[in-house]
Amino acid sequence: MFGVGFVLALALAIFSIGAFGVLTRRDPLVMFISIEMMFNAANLALVDLSNYLKLVQGHALVFFVIAVAAAEVAVGLGIIIAIFRTEKDVNVDHLSELKG
Amino acid sequence: MSPLYVVLFLPLIGAVINRLFGARLGKRASAGLACAAVLTAFAFAVSAFLGLSALAPAARSVVTPVYGFLTVGSFKIGFDLLLDPLSAVMICVVTGIGSLIHIYSVAYMEEEDDAEYARFFAYINFFVFSMLTLVLAANFMVIFTGWELVGVSSYLLIGYYRGKTSAADAGKKAFIVNRVGDLGFLLGIFIIMGVFGSLDFGVVLPHAALLGAGSGLATATALLLFMGAMGKSAQGPLYVWLPDAMEGPTPVSALIHAATMVTAGVFLVARCHAIFELSPTAMGVVAWIGGLTALYAATIAMVQADIKRVLAYSTVSQLGYMVMGVGLGAYTAGFFHLLTHAFFKALLFLGAGSVMHALHGELDMHKMGGLRKKMPITHITFVIGACCLAGVPLTSGFFSKDEILYMAIAGPHASLCLWVVGYLGACCTAFYSGRLVFQIFYGKPRDHHAYDHAHESAWPMALPLVVLAVGSLAVGLLGLPKFASSWQPFSDWLAPVFADVKTAPEADGGSLVYWLMLLYTATVAFLGWLSYQWFAKENPKPTALAARWNGLYRLLWNKYYVDEFYQLVFVRAFLGYSRWLWRWVDQGIIDGAVNAVGGFAQHLGALLRERVQNGQTRQYAAFLMAGVCLLLGLVFIYGGGR
Numbered sequence: 228m229f230g231v232g233f234v235l236a237l238a239l240a241i242f243s244i245g246a247f248g249v250l251t252r253r254d255p256l257v258m259f260i261s262i263e264m265m266f267n268a269a270n271l272a273l274v275d276l277s278n279y280l281k282l283v284q285g286h287a288l289v290f291f292v293i294a295v296a297a298a299e300v301a302v303g304l305g306i307i308i309a310i311f312r313t314e315k316d317v318n319v320d321h322l323s324e325l326k327g
Numbered sequence: 328m329s330p331l332y333v334v335l336f337l338p339l340i341g342a343v344i345n346r347l348f349g350a351r352l353g354k355r356a357s358a359g360l361a362c363a364a365v366l367t368a369f370a371f372a373v374s375a376f377l378g379l380s381a382l383a384p385a386a387r388s389v390v391t392p393v394y395g396f397l398t399v400g401s402f403k404i405g406f407d408l409l410l411d412p413l414s415a416v417m418i419c420v421v422t423g424i425g426s427l428i429h430i431y432s433v434a435y436m437e438e439e440d441d442a443e444y445a446r447f448f449a450y451i452n453f454f455v456f457s458m459l460t461l462v463l464a465a466n467f468m469v470i471f472t473g474w475e476l477v478g479v480s481s482y483l484l485i486g487y488y489r490g491k492t493s494a495a496d497a498g499k500k501a502f503i504v505n506r507v508g509d510l511g512f513l514l515g516i517f518i519i520m521g522v523f524g525s526l527d528f529g530v531v532l533p534h535a536a537l538l539g540a541g542s543g544l545a546t547a548t549a550l551l552l553f554m555g556a557m558g559k560s561a562q563g564p565l566y567v568w569l570p571d572a573m574e575g576p577t578p579v580s581a582l583i584h585a586a587t588m589v590t591a592g593v594f595l596v597a598r599c600h601a602i603f604e605l606s607p608t609a610m611g612v613v614a615w616i617g618g619l620t621a622l623y624a625a626t627i628a629m630v631q632a633d634i635k636r637v638l639a640y641s642t643v644s645q646l647g648y649m650v651m652g653v654g655l656g657a658y659t660a661g662f663f664h665l666l667t668h669a670f671f672k673a674l675l676f677l678g679a680g681s682v683m684h685a686l687h688g689e690l691d692m693h694k695m696g697g698l699r700k701k702m703p704i705t706h707i708t709f710v711i712g713a714c715c716l717a718g719v720p721l722t723s724g725f726f727s728k729d730e731i732l733y734m735a736i737a738g739p740h741a742s743l744c745l746w747v748v749g750y751l752g753a754c755c756t757a758f759y760s761g762r763l764v765f766q767i768f769y770g771k772p773r774d775h776h777a778y779d780h781a782h783e784s785a786w787p788m789a790l791p792l793v794v795l796a797v798g799s800l801a802v803g804l805l806g807l808p809k810f811a812s813s814w815q816p817f818s819d820w821l822a823p824v825f826a827d828v829k830t831a832p833e834a835d836g837g838s839l840v841y842w843l844m845l846l847y848t849a850t851v852a853f854l855g856w857l858s859y860q861w862f863a864k865e866n867p868k869p870t871a872l873a874a875r876w877n878g879l880y881r882l883l884w885n886k887y888y889v890d891e892f893y894q895l896v897f898v899r900a901f902l903g904y905s906r907w908l909w910r911w912v913d914q915g916i917i918d919g920a921v922n923a924v925g926g927f928a929q930h931l932g933a934l935l936r937e938r939v940q941n942g943q944t945r946q947y948a949a950f951l952m953a954g955v956c957l958l959l960g961l962v963f964i965y966g967g968g969r
Binding site for chain 1: 940941942943944945948949952
């Protein structure tokens with residue numbers, strides 16, 4: 228339906244939006260969402276190229292990425308909640324106690 | 328198994344056991360162990376000596392390999408022992424006099440506590456082992472090893488009283504001054520290795536002519552070897568350590584710094600005479616340094632008040648005679664003086680130790696006097712020793728010293744000037760020997776408190792004195808002058824070793840020897856009488872003379888200011904140089920460079936911590952992103968390694 232170049236361009240766009248979001252937003256939850264976008268942009272590129280090259284490895288890898296991302300979200304959200312409980316604030320620019 | 332193994336290693340075993348377990352053994356056991364080790368070694372040394380004498384004279388040179396010391400390609404150095412007439416005499420002297428001094432020390436060191444007592448015996452046993460290594464060496468490597476080992480044991484024993492700063496300093500001085508000589512010795516060994524490709528005496532010495540007779544190379548080699556000898560035998564400019572070495576316990580002074588170790592230099596020259604014979608220049612230097620040292624040290628000995636110091640300078644002086652003897656090509660005469668000196672100087676030191684012991688450590692002769700009634704054995708034996716030292720006719724010292732002086736006129740490298748120097752030294756010797764005896768044992772007591780507490784020493788101290796006194800007298804019979812006796816055991820015994828030395832054309836009749844002996848006898852008699860007049864009575868004569876010749880007296884009293892001179896020229900200059908190195912080179916350049924590198928890293932780190940590691944998560948993410956972009960860009964530009 229869509230050519231391989233189109234899907235790759237879409238993945239690039241999603242990845243760039245995600246990266247921009249991570250760099251510019253201060254709310255950790257939104258940064259998290261942005262990171263998820265970058266993950267999925269990468270997944271999209273994997274699926275697209277697997278399809279194009281008629282290989283199955285890319286499809287398989289996507290499942291691993293999804294699984295790891297799910298675990299990462301669980302840990303990350305846990306950390307954010309813990310920070311919120313102690314600091315009553317989740318603005319990343321204010322959190323620099325561990326700078327060393 | 329060769330008896331040499333026992334001779335050599337028994338004292339080492341004794342030393343190791345005493346050092347490791349001595350403190351727990353108790354005095355009796357550790358002294359017994361040490362004495363037994365040396366006495367057994369002596370017995371085996373005598374058996375080795377007899378075994379050697381059973382061989383035909385030409386075959387009296389037996390090499391016993393112990394193990395391969397070093398193998399580099401085809402170049403091999405073995406830890407080999409050489410038993411020949413020269414080393415056979417030396418092992419008997421070292422273990423024999425060593426045994427007597429061990430026995431003496433049993434009583435002398437009595438006041439030390441158990442651990443210190445065992446330490447003393449461990450060190451002195453170790454010294455005997457080291458000295459035996461030196462004299463039994465069959466190549467330059469082993470002789471150098473022994474050379475250094477005796478240096479270490481000498482250092483340990485000089486600094487034996489480790490609570491005393493002066494003792495520790497004296498030990499360091501001895502070691503450092505000896506290093507100067509060792510440097511020359513080592514360089515000489517390098518030349519030999521370069522020229523001959525071997526260090527074995529059996530290879531080098533018979534072919535010594537390869538160096539070229541009279542060549543500069545032969546002179547350099549001989550003089551470098553002699554530099555080592557000067558250090559160990561306290562000759563020429565390197566004598567300064569020996570008088571200070573008297574800081575050690577008296578038996579140590581007797582064994583190491585009078586009878587055995589200090590003769591190593593004479594032994595080395597005699598051993599390597601084939602090299603020295605190649606260079607008349609080197610022989611002349613050796614003889615003159617010996618002669619001048621003999622005179623120079625004897626003049627200092629005339630005025631010193633410390634009994635051990637007088638004996639120390641006397642040792643330097645007598646070593647000068649030995650060196651002069653070997654430098655004159657009179658190896659047998661020089662070596663004979665070594666043998667007789669070993670007996671009578673050990674005797675004198677032990678006698679001095681006995682006096683010190685009786686007077687609770689008093690060393691100043693001005694406070695002694697009249698001790699002959701209190702200490703009859705010490706008195707008689709000391710008188711015998713002093714007679715030998717002075718060269719009273721028919722004592723051993725008379726024969727040996729007279730032979731050296733005779734060789735100065737009639738020997739292969741005769742020099743009348745040198746004879747005059749040697750004769751003047753002998754005059755001084757006769758004078759200070761008389762002074763020693765009369766000031767200590769005759770006249771009236773000068774310090775009544777010390778005199779009242781004086782007592783004769785215990786038998787372990789008295790016995791060695793008696794044995795050495797008898798030995799001092801008897802050993803002279805081994806080398807009677809040629810005109811007096813056709814029985815010449817000592818020179819016949821050493822003849823195979825010195826077979827290659829050209830001897831003097833036999834002197835024209837005995838008349839010269841005869842007149843020299845007469846002159847010498849008259850001199851000794853006169854100076855003995857003079858010293859009796861001056862020192863045995865309560866006569867202010869020496870004091871008056873000292874006042875009259877104050878400048879000369881002070882010069883001698885201060886030992887010609889040599890120590891001060893060395894202090895100024897070498898020690899101070901070296902300290903200044905070292906301080907400069909420390910301040911500017913070490914602290915300035917080396918430390919500066921190191922600190923600058925460290926400081927740079929530290930400042931850079933601090934800067935990065937301020938600016939980069941600031942806790943801003945989004946900034947970290949930006950760096951991460953930038954890094955990824957950079958890497959991807961590089962992959963794009965350079966094609967990803969494909």
